[in-house]
Amino acid sequence: MNTNQVSRRDFLRVSGLAGTALCLGFYFPSSAKEAEIINTTGTASSEIELNAWIHIDTNGKVTIFNHRAEMGQGSFQSVPQIIAEELEVDLKDVNIVFAQGNREKYGNQVTGGSSTIRSSYKNLLKLSATARVMLISVAAQKWAVSLADCYAASGHVFHKTSGNKFHYGELVVDASKLATPKEVILKKTSEYKLIRKPLLRQDTPLKTNGTAIFGLDKKLPGMLYATVERNPRLRGVVKSFDASAALKVPGVIKVFKVRMGVFKTFREGVAVVANSTWAAMQGKKALKVAWDDTGFEHINTADIYKRQQDSLQTQEGLFAKKQGEPDAILKQAEKTVDVVYQTPYQSHSCMEPVNCVAHYQGDKVEIWGPIQAPEWVQDYISEQLGLAKEKVIVNMTFLGGGFGRKAFMDYPHEATMISKEMSAPVQVVWTREDDATQGPYRPGISYRCQGAIKDGEITALKFRMAGQNNDHWRAGKTDQANRSTAEGFLKPYYDSIKNISFAEVQFETPIPTMWWRSVYASTNGFAYESFLDEIALAAGKDPLALRRQYLQEERSQLLIDKMEAVSGWKQRKKNEGFGVAITECFASTVGQIVKVSRAENGKIKIDQVWAVMDCGWYVNPDIIKAQVEGSIVMALGAATIHEITFKDGLVEQSNFYNYKMPRITDIPPIEVYIMENEANAGGVGEPGLPAFAPALTNAIFDLTGKRIRKLPFDLSAV
Amino acid sequence: MITLTINQQPYQIEADPDMPLLWALRDLIGLTGTKYGCGVAQCGACVVHLNGEAVRSCVTKLSRAAGQKIVTIEGLSKNNDHPLQLAWNEVSVPQCGYCHSGQLMSAAVLLRENPNPTDQDIDNAMAGNICRCGTYPRIRKAIHLAAELQKKEGEAK
Ligand code: FES
Ligand code: FES
Numbered sequence: 001m002n003t004n005q006v007s008r009r010d011f012l013r014v015s016g017l018a019g020t021a022l023c024l025g026f027y028f029p030s031s032a033k034e035a036e037i038i039n040t041t042g043t044a045s046s047e048i049e050l051n052a053w054i055h056i057d058t059n060g061k062v063t064i065f066n067h068r069a070e071m072g073q074g075s076f077q078s079v080p081q082i083i084a085e086e087l088e089v090d091l092k093d094v095n096i097v098f099a100q101g102n103r104e105k106y107g108n109q110v111t112g113g114s115s116t117i118r119s120s121y122k123n124l125l126k127l128s129a130t131a132r133v134m135l136i137s138v139a140a141q142k143w144a145v146s147l148a149d150c151y152a153a154s155g156h157v158f159h160k161t162s163g164n165k166f167h168y169g170e171l172v173v174d175a176s177k178l179a180t181p182k183e184v185i186l187k188k189t190s191e192y193k194l195i196r197k198p199l200l201r202q203d204t205p206l207k208t209n210g211t212a213i214f215g216l217d218k219k220l221p222g223m224l225y226a227t228v229e230r231n232p233r234l235r236g237v238v239k240s241f242d243a244s245a246a247l248k249v250p251g252v253i254k255v256f257k258v259r260m261g262v263f264k265t266f267r268e269g270v271a272v273v274a275n276s277t278w279a280a281m282q283g284k285k286a287l288k289v290a291w292d293d294t295g296f297e298h299i300n301t302a303d304i305y306k307r308q309q310d311s312l313q314t315q316e317g318l319f320a321k322k323q324g325e326p327d328a329i330l331k332q333a334e335k336t337v338d339v340v341y342q343t344p345y346q347s348h349s350c351m352e353p354v355n356c357v358a359h360y361q362g363d364k365v366e367i368w369g370p371i372q373a374p375e376w377v378q379d380y381i382s383e384q385l386g387l388a389k390e391k392v393i394v395n396m397t398f399l400g401g402g403f404g405r406k407a408f409m410d411y412p413h414e415a416t417m418i419s420k421e422m423s424a425p426v427q428v429v430w431t432r433e434d435d436a437t438q439g440p441y442r443p444g445i446s447y448r449c450q451g452a453i454k455d456g457e458i459t460a461l462k463f464r465m466a467g468q469n470n471d472h473w474r475a476g477k478t479d480q481a482n483r484s485t486a487e488g489f490l491k492p493y494y495d496s497i498k499n500i501s502f503a504e505v506q507f508e509t510p511i512p513t514m515w516w517r518s519v520y521a522s523t524n525g526f527a528y529e530s531f532l533d534e535i536a537l538a539a540g541k542d543p544l545a546l547r548r549q550y551l552q553e554e555r556s557q558l559l560i561d562k563m564e565a566v567s568g569w570k571q572r573k574k575n576e577g578f579g580v581a582i583t584e585c586f587a588s589t590v591g592q593i594v595k596v597s598r599a600e601n602g603k604i605k606i607d608q609v610w611a612v613m614d615c616g617w618y619v620n621p622d623i624i625k626a627q628v629e630g631s632i633v634m635a636l637g638a639a640t641i642h643e644i645t646f647k648d649g650l651v652e653q654s655n656f657y658n659y660k661m662p663r664i665t666d667i668p669p670i671e672v673y674i675m676e677n678e679a680n681a682g683g684v685g686e687p688g689l690p691a692f693a694p695a696l697t698n699a700i701f702d703l704t705g706k707r708i709r710k711l712p713f714d715l716s717a718v
Numbered sequence: 719m720i721t722l723t724i725n726q727q728p729y730q731i732e733a734d735p736d737m738p739l740l741w742a743l744r745d746l747i748g749l750t751g752t753k754y755g756c757g758v759a760q761c762g763a764c765v766v767h768l769n770g771e772a773v774r775s776c777v778t779k780l781s782r783a784a785g786q787k788i789v790t791i792e793g794l795s796k797n798n799d800h801p802l803q804l805a806w807n808e809v810s811v812p813q814c815g816y817c818h819s820g821q822l823m824s825a826a827v828l829l830r831e832n833p834n835p836t837d838q839d840i841d842n843a844m845a846g847n848i849c850r851c852g853t854y855p856r857i858r859k860a861i862h863l864a865a866e867l868q869k870k871e872g873e874a875k
Binding site: 404 | 750753
């Protein structure tokens with residue numbers, strides 16, 4: 001391979017990384033799937049041009065560029081853990097730097113779809129092993145011994161027989177002159193020292209003493225603070241505004257109209273810029289804005305669900321998936337089940353409200369913030385402002401939660417426009433109320449599920465959903481079914497259930513929607529897995545046994561074995577409700593069993609949750625457990641506590657007193673287990689969420705005979 | 719001029735006495751460890767100690783904080799070695815980490831007042847702190863561990 005293949009168009013100058021060193025990166029050929037490893041060690045210039053993920057300097061210090069956001073899911077730990085394993089360095093000697101947004105360098109950086117590890121681990125392993133082999137080759141040459149007599153450990157190359165050693169820093173200059181080897185041998189799982197180990201997260205100490213810098217903590221010299229009063233109906237334009245009272249608030253500097261892009265449409269607001277966040281907030285309260293709300297519907301929640309559910313009774317929709325002839329079989333079947341499920345709109349409500357710092361400087365703009373999709377922001381801002389891409393510099397800070405909300409370009413765009421108006425660096429702070437009332441939201445969806453049963457066997461399943469399609473807000477095609485219509489449903493079912501269909505009955509509103517942790521699986525899972533429970537009842541089968549029967553493939557069988565073993569499913573007693581659900585999400589499968597009982601006060605109590613995750617190859621079991629625990633807590637909130645509703649086009653919830661969150665007092669004991677296998681890595685941050693709600697409502701049915709088909713529901717009222 | 723004593727350091731600031739302590743800490747003094755989550759005493763992200771008591775700095779006016787002893791997350795310990803900080807690390811409690819300044823400051827008061835908290839005591843003391851990432855099971859575990867560490871520390875002294 002030669003270094004000329006490196007795209008030099010968009011390299012990044014990283015200051016503070018001076019000194020000759022070894023830099024390795026990927027090259028993403030547009031056609032080939034597997035990345036090539038390239039030696040990107042810099043030119044003769046004093047600063048090194050990097051197109052690199054790993055950088056080893058002459059002191060042996062290793063710097064890794066983390067291309068994905070750290071929003072709690074642990075990329076800050078799991079990416080270095082992979083690299084340190086094959087590179088043979090100690091984790092503590094690895095310095096992690098957030099990469100800037102740059103598609104040419106890092107490929108897809110959007111932290112979504114639980115994809116950080118599953119989309120890059122093979123390349124990261126190969127990259128690190130390549131660097132190790134290059135360092136070993138240099139050492140072997142220097143000692144004039146064979147490669148086989150040398151090995152690497154803890155940032156050194158050792159000669160087996162003499163015990164001689166070189167520090168990596170002593171080898172990088174020569175290594176940087178080598179061509180990268182074509183083939184490298186990767187470790188076997190049994191040889192791992194770091195991967196698959198529950199190592200402590202490197203970012204924890206930063207998060208226990210206030211030193212982690214989140215978007216809201218970013219400060220620049222001369223930075224101003226802004227808040228924005230945006231149209232509460234999520235659309236429409238400013239008719240007029242009166243800034244006189246706002247301008248009287250001490251600290252308020254300027255008030256003006258601002259417009260930001262919201263996917264393919266836009267939203268207007270009035271910005272209040274001040275010398276402190278508090279002053280900007282006070283100024284916003286004092287503003288008077290008249291809105292022009294014509295030209296779009298002012299929707300009510302009740303209408304949303306009525307329309308969805310009416311259309312599910314009359315329309316077939318667009319097929320997302322169809323095999324066999326479910327309609328014909330349903331028509332003739334003696335025994336059928338035909339029910340509707342309903343799931344709510346939800347707000348992401350990250351603990352860190354949306355915010356962004358932008359510094360517009362005429363010919364360029366630099367952005368800092370809690371950003372999940374830095375290269376999308378780069379693309380969008382360069383397009384909107386007519387700036388070359390390299391003039392739009394997008395920096396990721398730590399994210400105080402993301403969940404999909406922060407993979408969106410509206411807030412960086414708005415911050416850029418305000419900075420431009422002020423000719424100064426500005427931090428735009430969304431109040432909690434802004435964050436809750438402005439969306440975008442997880443769409444609320446209705447499902448109609450039909451099934452036919454003959455002699456205790458499933459003969460046909462037919463699923464239809466009506467709900468907003470996130471893709472449509474991103475200018476997706478309207479003549480195709482939502483590609484996520486069948487998300488959540490396990491693929492092995494298609495082998496055993498011969499007649500089955502999934503269709504989308506299209507439905508839109510003026511409400512902007514966006515991915516919310518586990519996306520469509522978060523709502524599909526509730527409908528499909530509740531329905532399988534109803535089918536099991538109609539077929540006279542045990543719910544878990546029914547899943548075992550129709551999920552014939554080995555991984556599913558092993559998963560079910562594990563679920564049965566840890567939960568004592570077969571030994572369950574009277575007065576105990578057990579519910580099961582198994583869902584797939586981003587290439588991982590999670591089975592959950594929830595146990596409920598009636599407490600002495602007559603209320604339903606969740607006694608225990610068992611979750612079994614099969615995510616194939618994995619990095620850090622403790623992070624996986626934490627992600628599943630967190631997903632279950634988030635699912636508990638979405639199933640039993642909160643919902644976003646609309647009245648006359650206005651969002652009815654605004655802060656944590658009316659969009660309540662689960663608290664420490666609401667949390668049942670949770671046990672998480674991980675399946676051990678060598679299958680391709682699946683997602684970790686989201687797949688733990690979808691199975692919880694149906695496992696809970698199935699458990700409640702088991703205990704009480706009461707079927708819950710609408711979320712959220714009040715646990716204390718069952 | 720308002721005088722504040724934060725983490726044993728005196729600060730003089732020019733500000734509206736109605737400004738919540740939270741924004742003075744973050745924007746005027748530059749101590750950004752204390753977080754904004756809701757602004758209305760609902761989430762606990764902004765908890766600091768005022769004369770040793772856990773208060774929500776988003777609703778604590780500067781006029782009330784002036785002249786009092788304030789401790790923020792930056793001042794919980796010198797070397798990130800308060801028993802709670804050690805336990806938080808050992809149990810890998812934080813995910814995104816945004817809520818944990820507040821969680822730790824609330825837990826610190828609990829542990830000082832009640833060196834052997836039960837699960838129920840922990841629930842009572844921590845119910846005011848929201849964690850959207852759902853780290854609650856680990857918060858509970860880490861507080862128990864911190865109680866043990868604190869005991870050992872006491873014995874060592
Ligand atoms: S920010 Fe003070 S309690 Fe939420
Ligand atoms: S760790 Fe993210 S909100 Fe608590």
